[in-house]
Amino acid sequence: MRIALTTYSTKPRGGVVHTLALAEALAAAGAEVSVWTLGRGGDRAFFRPVDPRVDVRVVEFAARDGEDVGERIVRSIEVLHAGFDPAGYDVVHAQDCISANAVGRCVRTVHHLDTFTTPQLAACHERAIVEPFAHVCVSGAVARELADGWGISATVIPNGVDAARFARADPGRWRDRFGRYVVAVGGIEPRKGSLDLLRALALLREELPDVRLVIAGGETLFDHRDYRVRFDRLAGELGVDPVVLGVVDEEELPGLVAGAAAMGFLSTKEGFGLAAMEALAAGVPLVTRELPVLREVFDGAALFAAEPPGMAQAFRSAIGTPDPDRVVRGRELAARHTWTAAARTHLELYRRLTDTHPGGSR
Structure with missing residues (x-):
């Protein structure tokens, strides 16, 4: 079976991480897989090496000065x-709103649902939901949102996770550098609940003043500069001095x-929660x-x-009186979510769809 997975960026955002891991698992299962994406800012490859069994196609997307978010997204669709x-x-199989608009008839994974007020973005979001001929969600909660809002029945296929890679990680140099810290991955933006994270850390530090806040990630299409100004202002008011690392190398994460x-994972919208x-x-x-x-x-x-x-209070409990049973349950939960299982379920769906819809998504 020949499969094209499409995404909007080469950068380490959740949907892109998902796309690459799924592509590699599908290739390991014997499928012929291509990943198509836009190469922003001169990128010619993804943020990490990709299994050579996966065919990577990067479509050049040149930067353009003075372009607002809506214009950039419309042009992204046109270029892809x-x-x-x-x-x-x-x-x-499109993995996001931009690529679903760009590639025509397709399967679409809806990771989470957004609310846009800009007409261009709202129309892009709506088309990417209603026009695909089949849908996947990574959680039942998002599938229920699709059913309630659009009458769409989606197949639920949870994410996998490279559990062994994180289980064997050496934390030494980061603890030496930062001491005791709360980590957040995904950058500073409204959807990540960054202002609430600051407020929570300020309250936590009243009892545990040595705990620092470290934030990694942050590559996004959207312009969150105003939100970042609010974040920095609030951090100063609260006396929290967060360490903002930006995008962290894949090997270091x-x-x-x-x-x-x-970990503080305080998103206001999520589809699964891979980080x-x-x-x-x-x-x-x-x-x-x-x-x-x-x-x-x-x-x-x-x-x-x-x-x-x-x-x-939750941070205080997690750090001050950690529950070893909860840690064990967490490790076991992560170990059950494999990309091998996700790829197998995707292949079963693809076979059903190609039997039902001859010609697939073309």
Whole structure:
């Protein structure tokens, strides 16, 4: 079976990480897999090496000065559409809004649902939901949102995680560098709940003043500069001096996560929580927001809270009186989520779809 997976970037965002891991697992299962993406800022390859069994196609996307977010996304769709060649694939599977708009008839994974007020972005989001002929969600909670909002029935296929990579990580140099710290992965942006994380850390530090906040990641298409100004202002007001690392090298990330006293995963919207699952694989206590999707995925393995005071209390419990049984449950949960299983279920879906829809997604 020949499969094209499409994504919007070469950078280490959750959907891109998912796309590459799934592609490699599908190739290991015997499929012929191509990954198509846009090469932003001169990129000609992904943020990490990709299994040579996967055919990587990077479509050049030149930077353009003065372009706002809506214009950049519309141009992203146009450039990927012009560069993508669907010929010969049994299945074209888009992993995000941009590539779903760009590649035509396809299967679509809806990782999470967004709310946009800009007409261009709202229209892009809507088309990427209603036009694909089949849908995958990485959690039941998001599948229920699709069913309730659009009457769409999606196949639920949870993410995998490279649990062994995080379980064997050496945290030493990061602990030497930062001491006791809470880690957050994904950058500073509204969807990641970064302001609530600051507020929670300020409350936590009233009792545990040595705990630092370390934030990794942050590559995104959206312009969060105003939010970052608010974040920096609030950090100063609260007396929290976060360490903002930006994008961390792929080889360094497991050690950074494993060295943390806890992970703060306080997203306001999520589809699964891959970074949080990686923390559990490393044996790191997880504090996450009280959301249906995160309760579905992490119940029994994480501490949940809805507001900063409760989040601070959860961090206090996780760091001050860690629960070894919860750590064991977290490691076991991560170990059950394999990319091999995810690839097998995807292949079963693809076979059903190609039997039902001759010609697949072309």
